[in-house]
Amino acid sequence: MYALVDGNNFYVSCERVFRPSLNGRPVVVLSNNDGCAIARSNEAKALGIKMGAPWFQIRHLEEQAGLVALSANFTLYGDMSDRMMSLAAGLGPTQEVYSIDESFIGLHGVRGDLVERAWKIRARIHQWTGIPCGIGIGSTKTLAKLANHVAKTAERKPGTYADGMASVCDLSKLRSDQLRAVLSSTEVGEVWGVGRQISAQLTALGVKSVQDFIELPCEVVRGKWGVVLERTWRELRGEACIEVADMPVPKQQIACTRSFGRPVADLAPLLEAISEFTSRAAEKLRKQRHLAGQVLVFARTSPFRDGPRFSKSVVVPLRRPSADTSTLTTAALAGVRAIYQPGFNLAKAGVMLLDLMPDTQMQGELAWDDPVTGQRDRAKLMVAMDQVNDRFGKRTVLLGSSGITLGADTWGMKQVRRTPRYTTVWGEVPTVRA
DNA sequence: TCTGGGGTCCTAGGACCC
DNA sequence: TCTGGGGTCCTAGGACCC
Numbered sequence: 001m002y003a004l005v006d007g008n009n010f011y012v013s014c015e016r017v018f019r020p021s022l023n024g025r026p027v028v029v030l031s032n033n034d035g036c037a038i039a040r041s042n043e044a045k046a047l048g049i050k051m052g053a054p055w056f057q058i059r060h061l062e063e064q065a066g067l068v069a070l071s072a073n074f075t076l077y078g079d080m081s082d083r084m085m086s087l088a089a090g091l092g093p094t095q096e097v098y099s100i101d102e103s104f105i106g107l108h109g110v111r112g113d114l115v116e117r118a119w120k121i122r123a124r125i126h127q128w129t130g131i132p133c134g135i136g137i138g139s140t141k142t143l144a145k146l147a148n149h150v151a152k153t154a155e156r157k158p159g160t161y162a163d164g165m166a167s168v169c170d171l172s173k174l175r176s177d178q179l180r181a182v183l184s185s186t187e188v189g190e191v192w193g194v195g196r197q198i199s200a201q202l203t204a205l206g207v208k209s210v211q212d213f214i215e216l217p218c219e220v221v222r223g224k225w226g227v228v229l230e231r232t233w234r235e236l237r238g239e240a241c242i243e244v245a246d247m248p249v250p251k252q253q254i255a256c257t258r259s260f261g262r263p264v265a266d267l268a269p270l271l272e273a274i275s276e277f278t279s280r281a282a283e284k285l286r287k288q289r290h291l292a293g294q295v296l297v298f299a300r301t302s303p304f305r306d307g308p309r310f311s312k313s314v315v316v317p318l319r320r321p322s323a324d325t326s327t328l329t330t331a332a333l334a335g336v337r338a339i340y341q342p343g344f345n346l347a348k349a350g351v352m353l354l355d356l357m358p359d360t361q362m363q364g365e366l367a368w369d370d371p372v373t374g375q376r377d378r379a380k381l382m383v384a385m386d387q388v389n390d391r392f393g394k395r396t397v398l399l400g401s402s403g404i405t406l407g408a409d410t411w412g413m414k415q416v417r418r419t420p421r422y423t424t425v426w427g428e429v430p431t432v433r434a
Numbered sequence: 435t436c437t438g439g440g441g442t443c444c445t446a447g448g449a450c451c452c
Numbered sequence: 453t454c455t456g457g458g459g460t461c462c463t464a465g466g467a468c469c470c
Binding site for chain 2: 038098099100101181192195196198214225228
């Protein structure tokens with residue numbers, strides 16, 4: 001048996017914890033550069049605002065409907081997420097943190113009434129963090145995910161499903177006719193693993209509901225869409241195919257990419273941006289205790305704008321795997337110089353670290369010009385740099401090539417509506433007035 | 435006239451997730 | 453004027469091996 005615990009409208013809920021005046025109002029949280037809506041309160045959803053809606057297309061709702069838009073405050077959301085996850089972990093013996101606002105809980109061996117237990121955990125998360133969440137329970141991960149969807153829909157649109165499924169929903173508790181009713185009134189596109197393409201293809205075949213889908217013959221699913229969808233199909237029928245990944249799996253690639261606050265045409269700001277992105281990526285790499293074998297750099301113009309198009313990337317292999325910021329940056333900057341062409345308004349660029357391997361597997365090498373002691377000193381330098389930056393804040397120590405202004409007047413991010421980092425920066429901790 | 439069988443590795447592209 | 457960022461897995465096809 002599995003559970004999925006999922007924060008409701010997570011980013012918006014995080015903001016509301018510290019600004020209760022936002023309760024009951026339509027609120028959206030915007031992506032980087034205040035580009036588009038990436039989280040919406042129920043009231044914002046009710047206004048018809050779609051996930052990913054560009055801000056300039058919905059900003060008239062600010063005046064017309066009292067919509068509040070906030071810049072993304074990922075520092076806050078990450079910290080709130082940690083708190084929520086550690087409480088959700090109390091639901092069962094294993095936990096897989098699946099995304100910033102969701103975790104799967106393995107319930108094997110848990111005794112007593114699961115639904116009651118889930119309600120308690122939900123209440124505790126709400127009381128201790130202020131985040132409302134939905135909990136879905138099912139005999140497979142896919143069914144738990146579906147149960148979670150039912151729990152949230154039942155809460156938001158009463159009357160969609162039979163009573164008693166709002167907020168906490170255990171599909172395994174239903175009689176077969178009740179389950180059939182739920183699956184028949186849920187669109188197949190809501191299923192975890194069925195995206196836009198497959199959902200359109202299924203609908204074209206007359207397969208609209210989850211119930212329709214699980215009634216398809218296995219060979220048809222396998223033949224037309226492959227093993228991935230077959231797994232989903234089996235899971236929906238109660239056959240567990242996907243386990244809870246209790247241990248976090250190391251990443252196979254690490255990326256840091258950004259859209260620019262304004263178009264970038266010159267090489268200098270581009271170099272600065274890439275240097276900064278590489279530093280960020282290298283920090284993640286060291287946190288994972290891995291080395292990278294290759295660095296990929298890309299830059300491109302906006303796909304939404306007219307004018308000359310540009311999109312290029314290059315993979316720069318390293319002479320030996322490294323997690324050293326300056327080694328990785330040197331490679332990345334060489335890559336940028338190789339692909340850069342003047343005359344384009346670049347909208348976005350990024351760095352990806354590829355060919356990752358544990359730093360314990362580093363192969364020794366004869367290197368007359370680069371003695372092993374030098375390597376060790378560099379590693380110590382990186383440890384020291386990470387410790388200083390952890391303690392005193394990002395970019396306390398940085399590479400000169402990243403620049404000291406964060407590209408404020410060139411490539412830097414636009415974020416005019418960001419709330420304070422209430423829980424992680426002393427100077428921004430909220431003050432309580434009597 | 436006739437042209438094997440079985441592998442591996444890599445890459446690009448497409449689908450999905452939040 | 454203005455459209456996010458970070459990942460995963462699978463498949464097909466080509467190069468190459470014996």
